[in-house]
Amino acid sequence: MSRLLTSCACLLLCVCGCARSTPQQTAHSRASLVVEQSAATPGSRGNLGIRFVTDTGWHIYWQNPGDSGEPPRTQWKLPAGVTIGALEWPTPMRLSTAVGTDYGYQGTTVLFSSLQIPATAQPGNIEVGLDLRWLACHDVCIPQHTRLKTPLRIANAASIHYSAHQILQSAAERLPKPLPPSYRPMATILPNSFLLTFVSSEPITKAEFFPAEVEQIENSAPQELASHGKNKSLTLKKSQYFRQEPQSLKGVLVINGRDAYQVDAPIQSSIKIRRSHQK
Amino acid sequence: MKRKLTLALLLLLVLPALASVRVGEAAPNFTATDSYGHQHSLAQYKGKYVVLEWHNQGCPYTKKHYDSGNMQKLQKLWTSKGVVWFTVISSAPGTQGYVTATQENEYLKRMGAAPTAVLLDPRGDLGHLYEAKTTPHMFIINPRGELIYDGAIDDKSTSDPADIAGATNYVTAALEQSMAGSAVAVPTSRPYGCSVKYAK
Numbered sequence: 001m002s003r004l005l006t007s008c009a010c011l012l013l014c015v016c017g018c019a020r021s022t023p024q025q026t027a028h029s030r031a032s033l034v035v036e037q038s039a040a041t042p043g044s045r046g047n048l049g050i051r052f053v054t055d056t057g058w059h060i061y062w063q064n065p066g067d068s069g070e071p072p073r074t075q076w077k078l079p080a081g082v083t084i085g086a087l088e089w090p091t092p093m094r095l096s097t098a099v100g101t102d103y104g105y106q107g108t109t110v111l112f113s114s115l116q117i118p119a120t121a122q123p124g125n126i127e128v129g130l131d132l133r134w135l136a137c138h139d140v141c142i143p144q145h146t147r148l149k150t151p152l153r154i155a156n157a158a159s160i161h162y163s164a165h166q167i168l169q170s171a172a173e174r175l176p177k178p179l180p181p182s183y184r185p186m187a188t189i190l191p192n193s194f195l196l197t198f199v200s201s202e203p204i205t206k207a208e209f210f211p212a213e214v215e216q217i218e219n220s221a222p223q224e225l226a227s228h229g230k231n232k233s234l235t236l237k238k239s240q241y242f243r244q245e246p247q248s249l250k251g252v253l254v255i256n257g258r259d260a261y262q263v264d265a266p267i268q269s270s271i272k273i274r275r276s277h278q279k
Numbered sequence: 280m281k282r283k284l285t286l287a288l289l290l291l292l293v294l295p296a297l298a299s300v301r302v303g304e305a306a307p308n309f310t311a312t313d314s315y316g317h318q319h320s321l322a323q324y325k326g327k328y329v330v331l332e333w334h335n336q337g338c339p340y341t342k343k344h345y346d347s348g349n350m351q352k353l354q355k356l357w358t359s360k361g362v363v364w365f366t367v368i369s370s371a372p373g374t375q376g377y378v379t380a381t382q383e384n385e386y387l388k389r390m391g392a393a394p395t396a397v398l399l400d401p402r403g404d405l406g407h408l409y410e411a412k413t414t415p416h417m418f419i420i421n422p423r424g425e426l427i428y429d430g431a432i433d434d435k436s437t438s439d440p441a442d443i444a445g446a447t448n449y450v451t452a453a454l455e456q457s458m459a460g461s462a463v464a465v466p467t468s469r470p471y472g473c474s475v476k477y478a479k
Contacts, residue, residue, distance in 0.1 A: 068413050068474040070437055097474040099412040135339070135438065140375045141473050143339045143438045214436075215469045241430065241469045 067100030077129030081118030335376025369406030371478035430468030
């Protein structure tokens with residue numbers, strides 16, 4: 001009986017293990033592909049992630065790397081009709097360097113996405129492949145390159161890998177949430193800064209903005225939070241490389257060091273402000 | 280008298296702001312020693328275009344442009360047209376990219392690099408004066424001594440040499456435009472690469 005149990009446990013472990021492609025051993029950081037489903041039905045959508053693990057002290061980069069570095073780059077190798085959604089990035093951390101501030105991740109990080117199976121897919125085995133390039137840095141940087149692949153069965157009944165499901169579920173929890181519309185975010189371009197304004201009746205003692213785009217915000221500059229009742233404003237110093245006025249200010253806003261939100265604040269033109277002042 | 284004092288006070292307030300390097304303004308003068316022991320000052324090259332290229336031979340982004348021969352090609356092209364090209368090394372001793380003069384001269388020979396000179400800046404004085412952030416980080420000074428470009432070498436901010444072919448080289452574009460008497464279309468860009476390994 002106990003032998004049977006052991007072999008059952010072993011089988012389970014093996015099955016779970018298959019959810020992830022074998023991590024590629026490379027210098028100071030490793031990457032693997034995590035696919036939630038072991039079998040997917042035609043027309044279904046499942047979760048998927050790219051999981052990075054860095055050695056202590058090493059980091060990889062966010063979509064906006066900041067003053068140096070480079071975000072991971074993906075080239076998917078997929079069967080015809082299969083598509084991958086846009087990558088969703090967890091909230092990054094600030095990394096100070098001798099010359100500025102970078103944005104990235106240390107330890108374990110999962111970039112989140114989805115896998116869409118076409119309705120016309122035929123039952124059988126397919127392979128999800130990824131050509132991945134990324135930069136791992138400590139005091140020095142090492143470019144890394146690996147090819148990952150994971151098998152996936154197309155069947156009439158779906159099944160999931162429990163361990164992959166758990167990894168992706170906790171990864172999803174680490175993604176910044178959409179900012180509630182009640183916050184009404186707006187951005188104003190001033191001569192030397194952006195003013196990011198929003199409305200919140202909650203007590204806010206700290207707010208930190210991570211710009212999604214390069215060449216917008218001076219990454220090392222302090223961000224000043226001001227409150228006028230419910231109206232909050234965050235002054236963000238313009239990057240010295242700022243050239244083109246964006247349509248909106250996109251990024252991640254972390255409130256009270258805890259709640260991370262995706263922000264897409266439309267730019268309020270100075271003409272509109274003047275008009276509203278005249279009223 | 281009072282007005283003079285106010286003016287002096289105002290100047291004092293304004294001066295720190297002027298100290299930073301800005302495109303369109305006079306490039307700060309410097310004196311530095313090259314890998315052959317010769318001294319160079321920016322002032323002595325007035326009347327010529329001067330390119331400053333921040334360098335770290337161990338950095339993947341520097342390697343991208345040297346292993347592919349791209350940087351050497353640029354150095355040869357522009358020095359043949361009378362441009363003064365200074366490669367600057369601001370890595371502190373014990374950090375990536377720090378080299379002795381002998382090591383650097385061996386590297387130049389091995390790589391077929393052709394800058395006018397390599398300025399050794401292990402204390403980071405020149406790097407901090409220009410606020411050089413990455414390797415590479417490129418600056419261009421026109422014959423009048425004004426900074427006309429500050430930023431990346433090109434518009435493909437990766438360490439992959441395969442990206443050089445399709446990239447717009449900002450240094451070439453700025454030099455061509457300025458020499459033709461037009462305004463530099465992209466006078467600043469976010470420099471990309473490894474952070475400069477300054478002394479801590």
